[in-house]
Amino acid sequence: MKVVITSSSQTLADPIDMHFGRAKFFILADTETGRATAHDNAQNLHAAQGAGIQSAETVAKLGAEAVITGSVGPKAFRALQAAGIQIALVEAPCPGTEALRRFKDGELPVLDSPNSEGHWV
């Protein structure tokens, strides 16, 4: 299964980024092979508006079936739902490797509604 982890750096050893839309990096990890690749999200990080929507598009294009993050706004939530991507939540920053392990063990709650307010310019 392909999973995206929102990350503060290009490596899973570092803490995850708690924000979905304006995460610094998306790390695409394969839960079977353990292979992971980092994808820069600078373009959306600096977007005036619609960062979450475009981030959802990026995650969908990467072919992920789930995303592990800390918070998801209302529009990103709608976009991820439309793309059929599951959202798993960590409640506090932890290394990406730990978040991935807990996800595989089924310890992370699945988000069924947005847990963050939208941001207006």
Place this chain on the structure above:
Amino acid sequence: MSSFPSIAIASGKGGTGKTTVAVHLAAWLAGRGEAVQYLDCDVEEPNGHLFLKPVIETAEPAAIPVPVVDNDRCTACGKCAAACEFNAVAMLKKPMVFTELCHGCGACTLVCPVEAIREEPRGIGTVETGQAGPIRFAQGRLNVGEPMSPPLIRAVKNRRDPAAIALFDSPPGTSCPVIAAVRAADFIVLVTEPSPFGLHDLTLAVETFRPMDLPFGVVVNRADPADLRVQDFCRQQEIPVLAELPDDRRVAETYARGELLFDRLPEWRDRMAELWARIEERL
């Protein structure tokens, strides 16, 4: 230039006295027998009506065109999402439109190779027109929670009467709504106050309006003889100071009651006369 100029009353900082200047200028011009129209372009919080007390004669909805995708026709090529400057279209399995982010520019409709996108109006507010004694009146009211004000501001300005001096009471700040309000005006009056915030935001406003190549001047409201930083800044920048309106508690009291100042403070007629003379010589 036509014999009926348009003047935008703007400011970097909110609460400096734009509406005070705009409604008194309107009332003074009307009192002199001029054809004048007051247009409240501060559509998020139009308040000129509190002082001019117009009789509203027309109210029409304002809308922007937003895309609707025909998923049967759509080939999921993604060109619409790529064309959107405002991230209002996401390419997922099919395009997904976030109408609240859409500026109604029409780019997605234009680039769609299979004509799968049509446009539907989305209401953003109301444009009202009427009459306040001899003053022609127009204002926009943005729907509560609606972030997209520039199209409504343009709709208000479309009600401009070409046979009257137009006063555009602009929103504060330096962002898109302000640009929409001051664009195509013949002159901009920047109202500021002698506070560090007033000066700071005046600096931003000057940086915004200079590249637009529109003539502007400054009105110092609540002027304080002990604080001349705004005047010094204007001298350095070669910006004309059109008027200095002294700080006076009676102005605040009268304003808070929603009344014009002329009855209680007749000297405000002279101040508006002087202000208009300074504007007129620059048109």
